[in-house]
Amino acid sequence: MSADDKDNKDAEKDADSDSDSDSDSDSDSEDEDEEDEEQPAKKYIGVVYSADKVKKYSAELELDDHVISGGEYWTAIDAAKAYDELVDLYCDLDAPRNFPAGSEDAENAAAGVDGSSSNLVTETEWETPDVGKRSADIIPPVQGQYLKVDEVLEALEREKAIDVYTVNLTGKSSLADYMIFTTGRSQAHMRRMADMMILSMKAREIEDDFDYGVEGRDCDDWMIADCNNIVVHFMREDTRRILNLEDHWENMENDRHRVYGNMTEDKYMDKFGTSELMEYLEEDDFESVEGPEGASRDSKGVEWK
Structure with a gap:
């Protein structure tokens, strides 16, 4: 092999090496960008990041092995708001939320500020509706027919x-x-x-x-x-x-x-009225409930007969 041929071989190897290096660098850069986009989702409850979707952030609430979707959004903060709305619709008042009422995070979210930076979130104007404002889909109507x-x-x-x-x-x-x-x-x-x-x-x-x-x-x-x-x-x-x-x-x-x-109405109300229920709800200690005859009953097995 002549000296010129050897030099050409070495040049080709160097070019291939540079190409592989550039490819690895681009791949690493893409991974870093994806990781950067995923980070905001990790800050919030119920926010899921999907790299293959146009709107990469979605809200999901898990209830008894069921997943309720709150939609897809451009930003993690909007998905977090949507998750809180699902909690308002389906869960108790003390259930964890991303933006508890009255908190600084809630005020920032209402103002469109992402707590991770001082930048305003301007990609969307979506705001969390009031509790109960979003209605469920009605049963498909059949004109003039009662529900089955x-x-x-x-x-x-x-x-x-x-x-x-x-x-x-x-x-x-x-x-x-x-x-x-x-x-x-x-x-x-x-x-x-x-x-x-x-x-x-x-x-x-x-x-x-x-x-x-x-x-x-x-x-x-x-x-x-x-x-x-x-x-x-x-x-x-x-x-x-x-x-x-x-x-x-x-x-x-x-x-x-x-x-x-x-039974007469009075006797029926004495037996099935709400007085015992009111006593139960007003008790601080729910371990027992006083029955109409003065007998103590287990609160988990109140008999109404």
Whole structure:
């Protein structure tokens, strides 16, 4: 091999080496850029970074092995706001949030300031709606037809209702064909589901004299959506356990309770009224509840019979 050939070989090797070095450098640079973009997501609860998406940040809330999506956003701070909205809709007031009310972070978020720097977040003008403002999708309307129980159950499942229980009252009560009971995670969650039921009925434009609305919409432990043929009770866990209405309605026959149907109104209210419930809710120590005969009862097994 001549000296010139050897020099050419060495030059080619150097060029290949430089090319590989440049490629490695570009790859390292891309990895660093991706890592820099991912860092903001790690600051917040419920914010997920996806490098392969156009809007790389999304909000996700996990509930009982289910993942509820709050949408995709240009910035991590907007995804964090969306996550907080999901918490407001589905969780209790003390659930962790990215921007607790009254905190400096909440004020910064409202002003569009990312706490990690002094730069204003200007990529989007999205703001977190008020609690309960975002409504659930209504049940697909069928003009002039009342809701079917399967449609209601499917919608409640979609909204992550807890422990749904159905009582068939057909031929047993003139009040409704079905009574459905379910537990809500929060006042906002119950309101969201109850509003969904009423809006679903109104969308069907049924010509009747029924006044469709949510009873107890401002209550924090019990709401009722009366859809004429189907009545849905949305309750918090403690209230539902104490009242045990499922058992009561399971025993209906000919518009009367099969055991207590012959009681006078006063006697019925003495036995099934709310006085015991009020005593329970006012107790600081929930270990026991005083029964009507003065007997102590376990608060987790209050009997209403």
